[in-house]
Amino acid sequence: MSDALLMAVLDALLPGDATLPPASRAGLDVAKLAAPAQPLLARIDARAFLAADAAGRSDLLRAVAQSDPVAFRECLDRALAAYYQAPTVLAVFGWRSEPPMPQGHELIGDDGPALALLDTVRDRGPLWRR
Amino acid sequence: MAKEIRLQPVDVVVVGAGLGGAAFCARLSERAPRLRIACLERGGWFQRADLPAHRRDWQELMMSSWATSPNLRQRSGASACSADYAIDDSQSAFKPLMWSGMGGSTVNWAAHFPRLHPSDFRLRTQDGIAEDWPFSYFDLEPYYDLNDEAFGVAGLAGDPAYPPKKSRRMKPLPLGRLGRRAAAGFDRLGWHWWPVDAAINTVADGARGACNHCGPCQQGCANGAKSSTDITYLPRATRNGVDLRPHCVVREVVIEAGRATGVRYVDASGAEMLQPASVVVVAGNGVGTARLLLASGVASPALGRNLMFHPAAYVRGMFKDELDGPVGPIGCALYSHEFYETDPARGFKRGVHLQVTRENPLLMQAARLEPAWGGEAQRRLREEFRHSMAVLVLAEDLPEVHNRVVLADRMEGDGLPGVRVEYRLSEHSRRSLDFGLDRAEEMLRAAGAYRVVRVPLAPLAGWHLLGTARMGSDPGSSVTDAQGRCHAAPNIIVADGSLFPTVGAVNPGSTIGALALKLADDLAREAA
Ligand SMILES: Cc1cc2nc3c(=O)[nH]c(=O)nc-3n(C[C@H](O)[C@H](O)[C@H](O)COP(=O)(O)OP(=O)(O)OC[C@H]3O[C@@H](n4cnc5c(N)ncnc54)[C@H](O)[C@@H]3O)c2cc1C
Ligand code: SF4
Numbered sequence: 035m036s037d038a039l040l041m042a043v044l045d046a047l048l049p050g051d052a053t054l055p056p057a058s059r060a061g062l063d064v065a066k067l068a069a070p071a072q073p074l075l076a077r078i079d080a081r082a083f084l085a086a087d088a089a090g091r092s093d094l095l096r097a098v099a100q101s102d103p104v105a106f107r108e109c110l111d112r113a114l115a116a117y118y119q120a121p122t123v124l125a126v127f128g129w130r131s132e133p134p135m136p137q138g139h140e141l142i143g144d145d146g147p148a149l150a151l152l153d154t155v156r157d158r159g160p161l162w163r164r
Numbered sequence: 165m166a167k168e169i170r171l172q173p174v175d176v177v178v179v180g181a182g183l184g185g186a187a188f189c190a191r192l193s194e195r196a197p198r199l200r201i202a203c204l205e206r207g208g209w210f211q212r213a214d215l216p217a218h219r220r221d222w223q224e225l226m227m228s229s230w231a232t233s234p235n236l237r238q239r240s241g242a243s244a245c246s247a248d249y250a251i252d253d254s255q256s257a258f259k260p261l262m263w264s265g266m267g268g269s270t271v272n273w274a275a276h277f278p279r280l281h282p283s284d285f286r287l288r289t290q291d292g293i294a295e296d297w298p299f300s301y302f303d304l305e306p307y308y309d310l311n312d313e314a315f316g317v318a319g320l321a322g323d324p325a326y327p328p329k330k331s332r333r334m335k336p337l338p339l340g341r342l343g344r345r346a347a348a349g350f351d352r353l354g355w356h357w358w359p360v361d362a363a364i365n366t367v368a369d370g371a372r373g374a375c376n377h378c379g380p381c382q383q384g385c386a387n388g389a390k391s392s393t394d395i396t397y398l399p400r401a402t403r404n405g406v407d408l409r410p411h412c413v414v415r416e417v418v419i420e421a422g423r424a425t426g427v428r429y430v431d432a433s434g435a436e437m438l439q440p441a442s443v444v445v446v447a448g449n450g451v452g453t454a455r456l457l458l459a460s461g462v463a464s465p466a467l468g469r470n471l472m473f474h475p476a477a478y479v480r481g482m483f484k485d486e487l488d489g490p491v492g493p494i495g496c497a498l499y500s501h502e503f504y505e506t507d508p509a510r511g512f513k514r515g516v517h518l519q520v521t522r523e524n525p526l527l528m529q530a531a532r533l534e535p536a537w538g539g540e541a542q543r544r545l546r547e548e549f550r551h552s553m554a555v556l557v558l559a560e561d562l563p564e565v566h567n568r569v570v571l572a573d574r575m576e577g578d579g580l581p582g583v584r585v586e587y588r589l590s591e592h593s594r595r596s597l598d599f600g601l602d603r604a605e606e607m608l609r610a611a612g613a614y615r616v617v618r619v620p621l622a623p624l625a626g627w628h629l630l631g632t633a634r635m636g637s638d639p640g641s642s643v644t645d646a647q648g649r650c651h652a653a654p655n656i657i658v659a660d661g662s663l664f665p666t667v668g669a670v671n672p673g674s675t676i677g678a679l680a681l682k683l684a685d686d687l688a689r690e691a692a
Contacts, residue, residue, distance in 0.1 A: 046538070047537040047538070048537065049538070054546070092538055110536060114527060114531050114536060114537075115223070115527060118223065118526050118527040118530050119221060119223055124526070127549055129526060132220070133218050133219050134217045134386075136376075136386075137378075139376070139492070140377065141341075145338055151351045152358070155356055159324060160324050161324050161325045162326055162327060163290065163505045164283075
């Protein structure tokens with residue numbers, strides 16, 4: 035029951051869309067989320083939550099978010115971290131899952147025409163006050 | 165109780181190896197090579213191989229153990245190698261950010277490297293508010309130049325917002341798609357803009373790489389492209405014989421009959437040390453310096469007061485076309501000083517700095533949505549990621565005595581009293597920020613933004629910790645003289661951002677460095 039509840043809560047937090055997977059299908063290490071989610075799950079009536087439709091689940095989550103904001107934020111932050119660092123999710127956002135280093139990134143395009151606009155700025159003369 | 169170990173005296177002991185402390189050590193050791201100088205730093209050296217940029221979970225680390233806030237790092241339970249102390253910031257509109265270790269806050273700074281304007285030194289004379297600095301921009305100019313050389317500035321000479329500066333050592337950072345969009349916006353409005361000066365290598369320099377636009381500069385730069393004092397001033401200081409001591413927490417400046425006689429500190433092994441010294445230099449930043457001097461009983465009514473941050477707010481603009489996303493140094497695209505100088509028609513004195521900044525990583529952007537969960541949040545994130553640009557508004561913060569650093573009643577684990585920061589946003593700052601937000605919005609629309617989101621206050625923007633031991637001539641309203649010497653004990657010299665009588669509206673790093681070099685020269689002349 036609590037696994038099903040955890041999955042259902044994660045999917046309500048991060049439902050995905052046509053191309054973005056819901057949390058339960060994003061390849062997250064769900065076992066790692068179980069402990070930080072526990073205080074939140076303990077406040078949810080599992081039967082009612084699982085029986086509710088998407089809108090009903092959101093309402094139930096909003097209610098616990100109000101009654102225990104700390105437990106809610108802790109679970110949410112862990113879920114967001116797991117989800118938005120998952121390779122499948124990063125790929126949908128057009129971002130790579132390899133770390134920033136050593137590869138770095140490119141800032142593409144030619145700055146020449148933009149830098150040429152500085153002639154107008156130069157032509158105005160000094161802007162600073164003596 | 166363990167016995168205190170009394171060390172051989174030195175001529176000068178410097179507390180803190182951050183921006184001011186490192187610059188001071190390097191310069192003094194060059195100008196007065198006979199002086200015995202020791203530098204005590206509460207933190208250690210960080211290892212570039214350990215930085216988040218090498219890890220897949222780098223985004224999460226940015227928000228926890230490698231966050232820019234010492235409180236967040238400590239709360240995460242796995243603080244990075246910064247030797248943090250708790251700061252009670254519950255009564256402060258801005259949360260102090262810093263790094264405690266070799267290099268100080270330049271380890272996690274963004275390396276945006278503007279100078280103050282000449283008018284920033286003359287607020288009382290020109291605008292009838294606050295104080296003048298005890299010297300002018302032009303007195304400090306040679307030291308700005310020296311500091312530029314040490315940091316290796318990338319930029320473009322010829323900016324009409326400033327008196328002419330020497331040519332920048334390296335070509336400017338690329339504008340990228342985001343910068344070019346912003347440039348078009350400023351140009352359309354006929355406003356000043358210029359590529360930023362950045363203390364970042366755009367070409368490789370010795371062992372230090374060129375910036376490869378990896379992104380998370382505020383968690384330390386993995387290839388050394390970003391200048392921080394652990395790789396600029398501190399190696400110079402060591403070569404000159406400065407005795408750099410990491411993991412040494414100074415608990416007290418010992419003062420006898422109105423003069424400092426040395427410092428008490430605890431070293432890495434926990435041993436209690438007494439370091440006698442003829443001169444004590446304190447460079448612990450706007451919070452750390454006030455904390456130490458207050459704890460040491462320095463009797464100066466202005467000590468800890470007049471804390472200034474630079475009030476910050478921003479506007480995000482959403483664009484249909486793709487921009488760069490979290491690529492490249494975050495604070496370093498371009499800026500505008502169109503509204504920097506006072507214009508009486510605006511209803512407030514002084515002005516604002518508009519800085520076009522790069523996007524945050526995906527996770528940070530997701531976590532900052534309100535609410536951050538549900539289908540609508542995900543839809544917004546898809547719309548915004550790699551399609552947004554933020555314009556940061558920094559306003560001139562004026563000195564106010566009620567904005568301050570105070571000691572708390574309890575002792576902390578590092579053997580010093582706890583510290584609290586009290587800071588209220590003034591009506592003047594609010595007006596400046598609102599004016600700046602309006603201009604930022606105007607620019608974003610001119611650049612083609614179809615939607616803008618205003619963030620009227622950015623609490624996690626307490627990057628600049630300034631003014632708590634300010635220079636001046638009146639011992640009642642200032643803490644030090646023009647040479648950084650404490651009125652209450654003239655052989656205690658402050659050499660960091662605490663000294664600023666006023667702060668302009670730009671990032672302070674290049675001025676802190678220049679100032680520390682100047683003060684080191686003042687002391688060297690005297691020691692000669
Ligand atoms: C995230 C971030 C981004 C920033 N971005 C920019 C930017 O783009 N441009 C810019 O100009 N500025 C920026 N800044 C601000 C800039 O880094 C600081 O203003 C500057 O480093 C302050 O210099 P300082 O010498 O006053 O103090 P610091 O550099 O903070 O150094 C103080 C040192 O003193 C040590 N210390 C304190 N107390 C003790 C003690 N009791 N015993 C021993 N050691 C002690 C600390 O450990 C620390 O290493 C940024 C800051 C942060 C945190
Ligand atoms: S973006 Fe450039 S300066 Fe920033 S951390 Fe990466 S390499 Fe260093």
